[in-house]
Amino acid sequence: MTVAALPSRVPVVVVGAGYAGLSAALTLHDAGVPALVLEAADRVGGRILSQPTSSGxxxxxxxxxxxxxxRHLLGWAxxxxxxxxxxxxTGAHLELWHDGALHRYTGDGPDGAPGLAEYAAATARLDELASRVDTGDPGAGPDAAAWDAETVETYLSREVACPDARRRLALAVQGVWAVEPREISLLHLLFYIASAGGFDQLMQTRDAxxxxxxxxGAQAPALAAARRLGDAVVLGTPVESVDQDGDRVLVHTARGTVHTGRVVVATPPPATAAIRFRPGLPTARARWVQRSVMGxxxxxxxxxxxxxxxxxxxxxxxxxxxxxxxxxxxxxxxxxxxxxxxxxxxxxxxxxxxxxxxxxxxxxxxxxxxxxxxxxxxxxxxxxxxxxxxxDPWAQGGYAANPTPGAWIAHGSSGWRRPCGRIHWAGTETADRWNGYIDGAISSGVRAAGEILAAERTAAAEVGCLGS
Amino acid sequence: MTVAALPSRVPVVVVGAGYAGLSAALTLHDAGVPALVLEAADRVGGRILSQPTSSGxxxxxxxxxxxxxxRHLLGWAxxxxxxxxxxxxTGAHLELWHDGALHRYTGDGPDGAPGLAEYAAATARLDELASRVDTGDPGAGPDAAAWDAETVETYLSREVACPDARRRLALAVQGVWAVEPREISLLHLLFYIASAGGFDQLMQTRDAxxxxxxxxGAQAPALAAARRLGDAVVLGTPVESVDQDGDRVLVHTARGTVHTGRVVVATPPPATAAIRFRPGLPTARARWVQRSVMGxxxxxxxxxxxxxxxxxxxxxxxxxxxxxxxxxxxxxxxxxxxxxxxxxxxxxxxxxxxxxxxxxxxxxxxxxxxxxxxxxxxxxxxxxxxxxxxxDPWAQGGYAANPTPGAWIAHGSSGWRRPCGRIHWAGTETADRWNGYIDGAISSGVRAAGEILAAERTAAAEVGCLGS
Incomplete structure (x- = not known):
């Protein structure tokens, strides 16, 4: 997994050896297309990191x-x-309420717990709204503009009268998005709920x-995938810049330049923002990356x-x-x-x-x-x-990036994941199913690899036509 | 202004030759401290660019x-x-209303124009709220959390009943912040108003x-400052990484490494995000940069x-x-x-x-x-x-960066402009007066240079005490 020198030419370069990048490379590898994975850190797995402690x-x-x-992560497992x-x-759960009272309970919450019924009603309403989001193009629906214009905090203040239910919802937002309700738009919240298949899927333990x-440890499938890819995964090699010139792409690192035909960028958005692209990325994509801020x-x-x-x-x-x-x-x-x-x-x-x-x-x-x-x-x-x-120097936050209010409707359709010439985009942030999760990372790599395979098939068919 | 090789050692390196960086370097230069300015682009001025057209x-x-x-910009002039x-x-202004009617007027607006009185009342109210913002620490006031939790769009929808007044306010937000009202928080809007000295200062022409x-052209003072700095301004030299190691800082570029004692980073936030800092920036600063998105x-x-x-x-x-x-x-x-x-x-x-x-x-x-x-x-x-x-590859937007909703209260106090070891921060985004304007850029450079001069005086005094 470490090599003395980078190969000078490969058909595809994948930037980032998190689950998304490994998935793109493995999908290409399975299809017989060699891909070189360049990883900045000294390990694979990205935001997934399993380590033995000193006690074993x-x-x-x-x-x-x-x-x-x-199913993508289960497939890898x-x-x-x-x-x-x-x-x-198994056993009784605890709830330390904001007033200092410690409640012990089983089921959904302590008997007669404050705000529990109102919380359930509010999450049912969120599920109802989320069902109207087009997960393939979240910024495009009829309600998207209104939903992307307000923060979740504003929505909850207005729509959920019960302060105790709002407390529960705020903890849910922290727990699922790793932000405060003021930091994300209602549209992003709804998209994410839809992408997971409902609010309970995000929140519950069993069957969710x-x-x-x-x-x-959850890094094990990533380590296994990297072993399968062998020398095609190179660690400790941050990509500094990517130059597109016609049908050629140059990927520059401190350890040398790799000539390639296609690139999959599978890094968290802040790491993507640190790569220089020449020519510059299309504005919508650049804006989207800039406005994808980590939890x-x-x-x-x-x-x-x-x-x-x-x-x-x-x-x-x-x-x-x-x-x-x-x-x-x-x-x-x-x-x-x-x-x-x-x-x-x-x-x-x-x-x-x-x-x-x-x-x-x-x-x-x-x-x-x-x-x-x-x-x-x-x-x-x-x-x-x-x-x-x-x-973390490469993730710069977690679990995932959340687009800023207004970003979905302004830049989502063009900027979210549309390829830019010969540059394709992976990463859990580009997933329409289980966005933000390992599963979304893997499916995003499959999608990006599929874009490349389809493009190559088209090119081969055209050559065939021309040759006949 | 172009040199064959970078000097290997200078007391201070300034990153970016926009007004902020030039101001920092000039302030140091005036105090007898040499500073090397490294500019990524092939010109100085940053987001200020005056060019003769082919017609002259x-x-x-x-x-x-x-x-x-x-006064800072006037001072340079x-x-x-x-x-x-x-x-x-001089003359009559035009207003093309949303219904297609073209109105000609003098003064504040067409006679009997829809929403004009309500617009004036709304801006007076904004001025009143803005007067309660501490421009030295906008995230710290008693109302800051509530104001940073909602978008300007939400505020206007709730507080301004008249849709025509809201149309006027939306155009004002576009005009001043180069964003839609949904993209910024009420707190950032109010801070910016306070930083300019009132809503009319932002909006009016004469005396504003x-x-x-x-x-x-507005680039002329920057070009004059660069001439004054002479060979200390080096163009076409993006800074790739900055390493701090005790009281030494290494600034790496493709043209070589400069050893220095202090650095002023005076780039727009997206350009700052593309520089690798080792050790990584303190989290609050890193988060602030990540959440400062350009208009x-x-x-x-x-x-x-x-x-x-x-x-x-x-x-x-x-x-x-x-x-x-x-x-x-x-x-x-x-x-x-x-x-x-x-x-x-x-x-x-x-x-x-x-x-x-x-x-x-x-x-x-x-x-x-x-x-x-x-x-x-x-x-x-x-x-x-x-x-x-x-x-634009270096500015990546304009006029300035606007912190995302929630960013001021979460990261402002520590992340806005507090020095990180021997790295100091300039740029119009760090100004508490005329934030987002050329004037704020210049004052930010004066402040950053002042931090360095004060630190050097302190160090010199300590050496003096030890020596006596």
Missing amino acids: VVVDHGGQWVGPTQ ERFGCATFPTWE AQDARFVA DVAKVHAVYAEPFWRDEGLSGIASLYGEDAVGVVFDNSPPDAGPGVLVGFVYGDRLRAWSTLDGAARRAAVLATLTRLFGPRAGEPVEYVEKIWPE | VVVDHGGQWVGPTQ ERFGCATFPTWE AQDARFVA DVAKVHAVYAEPFWRDEGLSGIASLYGEDAVGVVFDNSPPDAGPGVLVGFVYGDRLRAWSTLDGAARRAAVLATLTRLFGPRAGEPVEYVEKIWPE
């Missing part, structure tokens, strides 16, 4: 789950023999986006000798509506539950405040929260690790 | 005006002997932001043998509320009004539609509009030129 348990610092309708197991969720985890998320893991919370009938799942840095907690223990692992998500405003603390203070804040939820044993983990995605 | 008249493709409270003259505005023009504007100039519209008592100033590409027109004739020049501004949604046309169709659309306003002679200019700023 593998933690997923990035994307980690797979759901039953995510099957192809590469990557076993999954159901997300731990959080259904299962990978035994060896803000960190994941924190606390590892314990055992999942002690289960002794008290707790699932390890908790939602926090107060001032804690952590917004939700899951039981991220491995399948044998030898060690017990709790994962916390820190996002939006929570992340902004918490990430300015030093390491010891960040850890103390998280452990204080876990102690409040699960008792004093939670305060003494064997190990504590964290990953703050906005500080 | 100089047109300003970018920023062009100076107002009486813009005086220092470098760049003469100004009053913007042409559009008061006067430069005889030799969309083009300027079109039509040159005629004479300003024929004056024969009919027309000022050449027009506002267009319909579907035309052009939103406003000014008389941009030179001081002797030998030739007559009309300039049109195309922005926001208007630009998105128009810029997809080919060159001939773009020209035809603009001339059709001018003909409708000024009669058949307007359709036959001696010359027609245009500059579409989103297609």
Whole structure:
């Protein structure tokens, strides 16, 4: 996976070895078209990163789950023999309400919990609106202009009278988009809901986006795909510029220039913005990249000798509506539950405040929260690790980029993913199904590779005609 | 201004030779501190570009005006002997209303024009709100969170009942921010109003932001400053990366590496985003840069043998509320009004539609509009030129960057312009007075240079103490 010198000529160059880039390369490889994958970082996987901690348990610092309708990711799991197991969720969940009250519950929420019925009504209404979004061209529908002109915060203030329901919806927005409701437009929210197949698909665990985890970590299928591609994946090689000149494309890196016929750019938008394209990208595409801004998320893991919370009938799942840095907690223990692992998500405003603390203070804040939820044993983990995605030099945020208000209707149709000459676009942000998820990344690579294969077939057919 | 090789060591490197970078370098130069200015393009001036057309008249493709409270720009005009003259505005203005009616008027608007009184009331209210913004830290005030959570479109829909007043306000937002009201938050709008000293300062011609023009074009003071700096300004040299290592900074370009002690980055945010910083920028700054997205504007100039519209008592100033590409027109004739020049501004949604046309169709659309306003002679200019700023490889838009909704309150205090180690930030986007204007660019350079001079004085004083 590392080579002394780059090849000077390849049919296709793929920029980025996250799931999207690997998927594009693998699809081309399967079709007999060699593709060279250039990855800036010293690893594959992009926003998916599974690492063993010093105590031996593998933690997923990035994307980690797979759901039953995510057929592209499930396909890779099957192809590469990557076993999954159901997300731990047996037992009672906890809800730390904004007033400091700690509720224990099973089902959808504590009995008589404030705002729960209104929350359900509001999400049903969002599903209804989302069903009217054309996921193939979200900026084009009859309601798109109005929906893209207001923030989700404005929509919720106006349409959801119950403040407790709004609190629940705000936590849902943080949890799913890793932003505050003020940062995204209603249209993007609705598109994303539609792309996942409904609000519950985004939010629920069993039979939804959080259904299962990978035994060896969610990076395992990416590592397997990279192994399959072998020397065609080159690490530590950021692409600096891409020149298109007729039917030739030059891809420049500090390690040399590669001549190619087609390029798939499969990087997160901020990394795309750091590549110089000559000639410049069409304005709509350039604007779209500029207006695709990453969410803000960190994941924190606390590892314990055992999942002690289960002794008290707790699932390890908790939602926090107060001032804690952590917004939700899951039981991220491995399948044998030898060690017990709790994962916390820190996002939006929570992340902004918490990430300015030093390491010891960040850890103390998280452990204080876990102690409040699960008792004093939670305060003494064997190990504590964290990953703050906005500080990642290549992703520059997470989970995904969210177009700014107005961007879908102004630039979406032309700028979202339309090829620019011989440059094709992949990345989960270009997916119309499970946008923002691993599954969307994989399908985007399949689509981009398909564009190239179709173009090559057309070119070959034309040569055939000319030759006959 | 071009050198064979870059110097290997200089006390300060300034990135970008727009007004902000030139101002930083000139301030340092005046204080006896040599600074090397590295400019990516083959000219200085950034978003200010004055070019003679083939018929000899100089047109300003970018920023062009100076107002009486813009003391930094006026100071440069005086220092470098760049003469100004009053913007042409004598005569009757035109208003092409959305229903197709063409009104001729003097004063603030046509007699009994729809929505005019309500527009005035709405702008007075905006001024009142703007007076509560702390321009030194816009995200920090008590109302900032609410104001940054909604788009201007939402605010106007809720607070301005009269649809005709909303039409006027939408054109004002296009004209001043080069965006649609849905694209910016109320807080950014209010900050910008406060930074200019009131809504009328932004909108009016005489005694306001559009008061006067430069005889030799608005780029003239920048060219004079660059001449003063001489060989210290190096063109055609994009900065690729900046490494900080203790008290040393390495600035890397394709033409070599410069070792320096301090850097001023004075580029538009999209150009800043294309520079790799090692270590990475603090998260708040990185997020701020990512969420500072450029407006969309083009300027079109039509040159005629004479300003024929004056024969009919027309000022050449027009506002267009319909579907035309052009939103406003000014008389941009030179001081002797030998030739007559009309300039049109195309922005926001208007630009998105128009810029997809080919060159001939773009020209035809603009001339059709001018003909409708000024009669058949307007359709036959001696010359027609245009500059579409989103297609500019370095500016990537104009006039300035507008933070996305929520960005001010989340990242403003830390990310707006606070130095990052030995990297200082200039650019009109970092100005608290006349943000987005040439004047703000110059003052931002003075501030950044002042930060460096203060730091050096402190360091020198410490050395002095140690030595005594």
